[in-house]
Every structure is written in C-alpha cells, then in structure tokens.
Amino acid sequence: xxxxxxxxxxxxxxxxxxxxxxxxxxxxxxxxxxxxxxxxxxxxxxxxxxxxxxxxxxxxxxxxxxxxxxxxxxxxxxxxxxxxxxxxxxxxxxxxxxxxxxxxxxxxxxxxxxxxxxxxxxxxxxxxxxxxxxxxxxxxxxxxxxxxxxxxx
Amino acid sequence: xxxxxxxxxxxxxxxxxxxxxxxxxxxxxxxxxxxxxxxxxxxxxxxxxxxxxxxxxxxxxxxxxxxxxxxxxxxxxxxxxxxxxxxxxxxxxxxxxxxxxxxxxxxxxxxxxxxxxxxxxxxxxxxxxxxxxxxxxxxxxxxxxxxxxxxxxxxxxxxxxxxxxxxxxxxxxxxxxxxxxxxxxxxxxxxxxxxxxxxxxxxxxxxxxxxxxxxxxxxxxxxxxxxxxxxxxxxxxxxxxxxxxxxxxxxxxxxxxxxxxxxxxxxxxxxxxxxxxxxxxxxxxxxxxxxxxxxxxxxxxxxxxxxxxxxxxxxxxxxxxxxxxxxxxxxxxxxxxxxxxxxxxxxxxxxxxxxxxxxxxxxxxxxxxxxxxxxxxxxxxxxxxxxxxxxxxxxxxxxxxxxxxxxxxxxxxxxxxxxxxxxxxxxxxxxxxxxxxxxxxxxxxxxxxxxxxxxxxxxxxxxxxxxxxxxxxxxxxxxxxxxxxxxxxxxxxxxxxxxxxxxxxxxxxxxxxxxxxxxxxxxxxxxxx
Ligand SMILES: [Zn+2]
Ligand SMILES: [Zn+2]
Ligand SMILES: [Zn+2]
Ligand SMILES: [Zn+2]
Ligand SMILES: [Zn+2]
Ligand SMILES: [Zn+2]
Ligand SMILES: [Zn+2]
Numbered sequence: 001x002x003x004x005x006x007x008x009x010x011x012x013x014x015x016x017x018x019x020x021x022x023x024x025x026x027x028x029x030x031x032x033x034x035x036x037x038x039x040x041x042x043x044x045x046x047x048x049x050x051x052x053x054x055x056x057x058x059x060x061x062x063x064x065x066x067x068x069x070x071x072x073x074x075x076x077x078x079x080x081x082x083x084x085x086x087x088x089x090x091x092x093x094x095x096x097x098x099x100x101x102x103x104x105x106x107x108x109x110x111x112x113x114x115x116x117x118x119x120x121x122x123x124x125x126x127x128x129x130x131x132x133x134x135x136x137x138x139x140x141x142x143x144x145x146x147x148x149x150x151x152x153x
Numbered sequence: 154x155x156x157x158x159x160x161x162x163x164x165x166x167x168x169x170x171x172x173x174x175x176x177x178x179x180x181x182x183x184x185x186x187x188x189x190x191x192x193x194x195x196x197x198x199x200x201x202x203x204x205x206x207x208x209x210x211x212x213x214x215x216x217x218x219x220x221x222x223x224x225x226x227x228x229x230x231x232x233x234x235x236x237x238x239x240x241x242x243x244x245x246x247x248x249x250x251x252x253x254x255x256x257x258x259x260x261x262x263x264x265x266x267x268x269x270x271x272x273x274x275x276x277x278x279x280x281x282x283x284x285x286x287x288x289x290x291x292x293x294x295x296x297x298x299x300x301x302x303x304x305x306x307x308x309x310x311x312x313x314x315x316x317x318x319x320x321x322x323x324x325x326x327x328x329x330x331x332x333x334x335x336x337x338x339x340x341x342x343x344x345x346x347x348x349x350x351x352x353x354x355x356x357x358x359x360x361x362x363x364x365x366x367x368x369x370x371x372x373x374x375x376x377x378x379x380x381x382x383x384x385x386x387x388x389x390x391x392x393x394x395x396x397x398x399x400x401x402x403x404x405x406x407x408x409x410x411x412x413x414x415x416x417x418x419x420x421x422x423x424x425x426x427x428x429x430x431x432x433x434x435x436x437x438x439x440x441x442x443x444x445x446x447x448x449x450x451x452x453x454x455x456x457x458x459x460x461x462x463x464x465x466x467x468x469x470x471x472x473x474x475x476x477x478x479x480x481x482x483x484x485x486x487x488x489x490x491x492x493x494x495x496x497x498x499x500x501x502x503x504x505x506x507x508x509x510x511x512x513x514x515x516x517x518x519x520x521x522x523x524x525x526x527x528x529x530x531x532x533x534x535x536x537x538x539x540x541x542x543x544x545x546x547x548x549x550x551x552x553x554x555x556x557x558x559x560x561x562x563x564x565x566x567x568x569x570x571x572x573x574x575x576x577x578x579x580x581x582x583x584x585x586x587x588x589x590x591x592x593x594x595x596x597x598x599x600x601x602x603x604x605x606x607x608x609x610x611x612x613x614x615x616x617x618x619x620x621x622x623x624x625x626x627x628x629x630x631x632x633x634x635x636x637x638x639x640x641x642x643x644x645x646x647x648x649x650x651x652x653x654x655x656x657x658x659x660x661x662x663x664x665x666x667x668x669x670x671x672x673x674x675x676x677x678x679x680x681x682x
Binding site for chain 2: 007008009012063065066067098099100101
C-alpha cells in the first residue's frame, strides 16, 4: 500500500475518527491517499446552516502534526469567515495551531464556527459588512444558500 | 529609500549622474576634527554583536537573577529595551513580567527525583518512547525529542525562531533556547546554527536603539545609539546617514521633507510638467507644439493650425484676439490652471537650481582636497618657518560642511514656505516675515561660503610670507564666521520656523559644528562576559 510509512499518529487518529465519529461530523480518508480526507459537517441546529450538509476536504501536509492540516469547504456557503474558494479563517488553522490538536478538534472548531460566525475577523469583507449592517438579512441569505447548495445530495 | 553607492572608489563618485539626489558623498571624512564630546553612538560589528548583546543580558540577569536564556526571552519580548523591562518589573511584578513574555522558570524541572517511568507515551506522535528520549520544558509539558526537534525546525523555517512556543495547546511558554540548541545539534547542526544566528540578530532587528548600517553592499555593521533623539551618524565604513529614516544625512530637512524632496527630484514628472506648461499637443499629429508669438493661433510643423487656449483645430485666418470661425469657451479656466502649474514649476526650479548649484560646487570642491595637500607641500618647502597648516584644512572641512547645510537648506525652504506641508500653519503675511528672516540668514551664509571657496582656490604656495599670513587670517576668520552663521540659521529654523508649528512635528538633526558624529567601535573586551 502507498501509505505504508504513514506515521502512527495519523493511523491512530483515522481509526478513532472512523470508530467513534463526533456528532454531526464524518471524515474518511481517501482510498489512494491516506492524508486526504473527505469530510461532511451537518449544519448545527439553530444556525442559518441547519439542515445543510457541507462537504469539505482536509489534507495533512508532510509536516503534520507540526504544521496544521489544510481544510477547505467544497460546498458553497454564505459565512463571514469563509471565502469564495471555501478557505476558512480560523486561528487554530494558523498561528494558534498546536501539534497537540487533532483532526477531530479542528473539525469540531469548524462546526462551532458555523454556529457562531465572527464578522469582526472576516475573510470575506462583503459578507462581513452585510452581517454587521443587517444581520437578519445576512442570515436569510445564508439560509437561502444552505437550501440552494447544501440540501444534501 | 536611497541607494548608497559603495563609497570607497573616488572615480566612481565623481562620475555620479548629473541629477543624482545623493550628491553629497562623505568626502569630508579625512578632515574630521577630533570630537571633544564623548561618543553617543557605537558601531557594532559582526565580531562585537555577541558582546553588545551580553551587556544587556547581563543587566537583566543580575537584576532578576535569571539564567541567560530567560533574560533573552524577556529582552526579545521587550524589544531589547532594558529600561522598559525594568519598569514593567517594578510596576507589575516579576510574575507578570515573566508570564507576559512566556517565561516559566524551573517549576517542573526537578521531577527527575521521583522515579520516572521507563517509557512515556508522547501525545504528539502517540508512540511509547523511552523516558530518556523525552524532554520536559520549564512549563511542565513533556514530549519526545523527535517531536520537539521537528517542531523547532518547522518554527525556524517559518521565521519564528525568536519565539518558539511550547507544543501543548494553549501553552504560551517560550521554549528554552538551551534545550532548542541541544536537541537540534544532535541531528540538525545547520538548524541550530541558523537558530542561534536569529537570536543574535534579534538584538539588531528588534531593537529600536540599534539599526543596520544602510550601506550597499552592506558593510556588516550596525549602529547603536544611547538615546532616541534624531541625529545623523557616520558608520565606520564611512557612510553618513540619518538614523531615523536611514537615507543620506539631510539636515536641516526633516525626514519627511527629505523624502518628498528626493522623490520630487527623481520624478520625471517635473520635466513632463514643463512640457505641459510650455507646449500643447497638435490636434492632428499629437506632437508637442510650443507657442511662438503673441496671438493664440499656433501652427504645428505638420501644417495644422490650432487654438493655443483650447487646443482645438482651426483655420489660419485670425486676428490678434480671435480666430475666424472659432469660438473658444474654456479660456479662463484653462488659463488659470496653466498659470498655477507654471508658478509651481518655477518655484520648484528656483529652489532646485540653488540646491543643485551647491551640490555641484561640493563635487568640484572635493577635488580641492588633493590639490591643497600639494600646495601645502610646496609652501612648506618655501617657508621653513611656517609649520602649521591646520587653518587650510579646517577651512576646507568648514567649506564642505557648510555646503551640505546650504544645499539642504534649499530643500528645507521649498517645503517650509510652500503649500505642500504648512499651508494651514501660517497666514500669507506671517509666511513672508518668516521667509525673509530665513533668507536673510541663508544669504549671509551663502555669501561667506562663496568667499571661502574662492580664497581656498588661491595659489597661496606661490605667495610671499606676508601674503600667506594675510590669507591665513582671512581663512581663519571666514571659518569662524561660517560656523556661527550655520549655528544661527539652525537656531532660526528650530525656534522661529519649526518651533512655532502647531500641526505635524518636524524634527531635524541638530547642527554639528565638528561634522557628523562618527560612531565609535564598541570595545567588547571591556564587557564582562
Ligand atoms: Zn513524539
Ligand atoms: Zn508547555
Ligand atoms: Zn556601514
Ligand atoms: Zn531622516
Ligand atoms: Zn501636427
Ligand atoms: Zn498671428
Ligand atoms: Zn479655442
């Protein structure tokens, strides 16, 4: 197998992700590359993303766990901390990354970000502006996008 | 930022392009009078960098009784400002000082005393590792040496050498540099070296009192200052520069004035301006056409006639005041903007011409250095009783220094009395009074500088003894007068001009009668290591 020299830590993490998945989250490694994960996160209840199924990709770089995993939304989403390309603005994916964090903690943090958008630290200026000037309307757009793009396939 | 030519090659210097902004290279070095005041600036070379750093480390280590690596972490956090660090210590206490900077001292180190298990599961790699292959940091977090090492390498490559945090989540403790170096040295001595160099250079890069000399190619030195007043300094490589903006020494211009002026001189737009003021494009072939004669009908060499006021193509039939079958509407507005542009351009040219005249003279006078030494040699042969020629050398260095001052004083005046920076600061009448006051001083200085320049060119080596003594007196007098006049002009600038400003602080490096301070070599052997 191509992944024979996979570090024990990645194998352990993968096993645990598969055997005891976190609620609302599923992550499974790709067949041909054990460092590449297909991820699904359910929109948290009482958030504008409720009822949506969001696909993400997660990749563990060579330096993992010294360097943070690379994560990106594949499903279109209207969120002030996520840009058009699906890139996520989350401190633990950048300077607050610690090698003691895991794939599971990263995905739980992303799920939490869906429940609590933070327009003060935006990745998407326009959406953040919208969020700050008229939150009710922005939430409506987010719901609309969830219906349009994340209604499960 | 300015480019600095390597200033060791005289030939290269004299061939500076005509309009070079850095017209003054540091040619007056050889004539520097010995500074009487103790030096407040020091050169830090590659060799003395370690020593310079140790001085500050020692202060902190003594004061707080901590080990060197902790002193360094504290100092890096406080950007090598020992005074500030001590102030935090006094105001907020040791605990705050340490935790703010991520220093944890020895709280968990002694755990070896209790019987350690043979293997430990490292939470990063999830491997069971013999306990002697793990390392516990001061914060108490313990991981295997392999994980630590990889972590250090990633952080160093990310450029985070100066503050490598512990691997545990939400632990803000800074890794002990001794541990970092020990672990890296085992398999990655190159990384250990890189890490140590970063720590060493932090003393320059994170320190507001130390700056790299801006020479290019770089001389390898840094300059350290004792206080943060604005001043100009000379590195041991010979480069003179403004410590604040790192461009060439530019007093009495403030850094902002100099930045604007240097940019203005470089910009081609001024030439473009001249063309827009004096020519108009032909409506047919678009070549610039100059106005000739009084009437507003101009003709291009292509044969097209057009109206000077609006630029529109016309026939050729016209009187002095009107062109047949052409009604021109935009006259007044166009005329006004053209007038203003012309006035601004002339104003700039006025100051720039004088600025440049002095930089050009400076270049010419630089050659006097050699000829004057020859003259002295001849004269020494001729008049055996005349041994002391310091009056010539002093006169010459006074000339160089005052030329610099004069030259930059025109760039200063351009902004001081122009609209760009201080339009709101004074009324038209106030400005006129101030300008007269300043120009009075400037002209007196200018007249005396020219006089001195002329006398220094005289062939005194051919003169009889009495005549030499006469010229000697003149040069000594002028040297003193010019020094006084420079001083007076600076007083005027500081007190009457800049001192009365309400908005915008414009600091200028003070006048140094004896020339720009040379930074002294830092003597490392005086420092207890
Ligand atoms: Zn490990
Ligand atoms: Zn720690
Ligand atoms: Zn230098
Ligand atoms: Zn400056
Ligand atoms: Zn033409
Ligand atoms: Zn005519
Ligand atoms: Zn016209």
